[in-house]
Amino acid sequence: MRFILLLFLTFHSIFAQTPYEKGKDLYISSACYSCHGHKLEGIHRYPYLANRAKGYMTYKLKRFREKKADTQQQEMMIGFAVGLSDEDIDNLTTYFRDYVEDESSERYDDSYENYGDGGS
Numbered sequence: 457m458r459f460i461l462l463l464f465l466t467f468h469s470i471f472a473q474t475p476y477e478k479g480k481d482l483y484i485s486s487a488c489y490s491c492h493g494h495k496l497e498g499i500h501r502y503p504y505l506a507n508r509a510k511g512y513m514t515y516k517l518k519r520f521r522e523k524k525a526d527t528q529q530q531e532m533m534i535g536f537a538v539g540l541s542d543e544d545i546d547n548l549t550t551y552f553r554d555y556v557e558d559e560s561s562e563r564y565d566d567s568y569e570n571y572g573d574g575g576s
């Protein structure tokens with residue numbers, strides 16, 4: 457019984473991802489983070505995406521997908537948007553809107569304390 461439960465949970469986590477999780481996976485596998493940041497915080501002139509309005513983000517991604525950009529800088533996005541399906545965009549924009557920082561990942565461990573005189 458316990459085995460079946462475990463099996464169910466395993467399948468559940470592989471096949472029944474939430475839109476948020478799917479959006480997150482896609483964000484990582486499509487290398488969106490290389491410009492928009494691991495925490496969706498934006499890098500230099502690349503805009504942040506965390507907790508942005510879903511409607512506006514959807515509008516922008518669909519425009520880029522249609523190869524429409526208002527500035528030369530925005531044209532950079534076209535290549536990344538052309539391959540996205542409506543569902544992809546829905547998942548991504550859900551991820552952006554609902555984004556919460558994942559405390560457990562890649563956190564700097566500051567629990568270590570250095571006692572002693574350090575020898576100097």
Ligand code: HEC
Nearest residue numbers: 486487488490491502503513516517529530532533536548
């Ligand atoms: C090579 C860098 C680069 C990559 C990779 C990239 N983007 Fe962008 N993204 C940009 C630039 C540049 C803009 C336009 C900024 C501007 O309006 O001047 C932009 C704009 C956007 C916007 C609109 C934000 C706004 O404020 O209007 C969204 C949404 C977005 N990107 C999502 C994505 C997603 C999703 C991916 C991955 C599939 C991705 N980006 C990958 C550079 C990048």
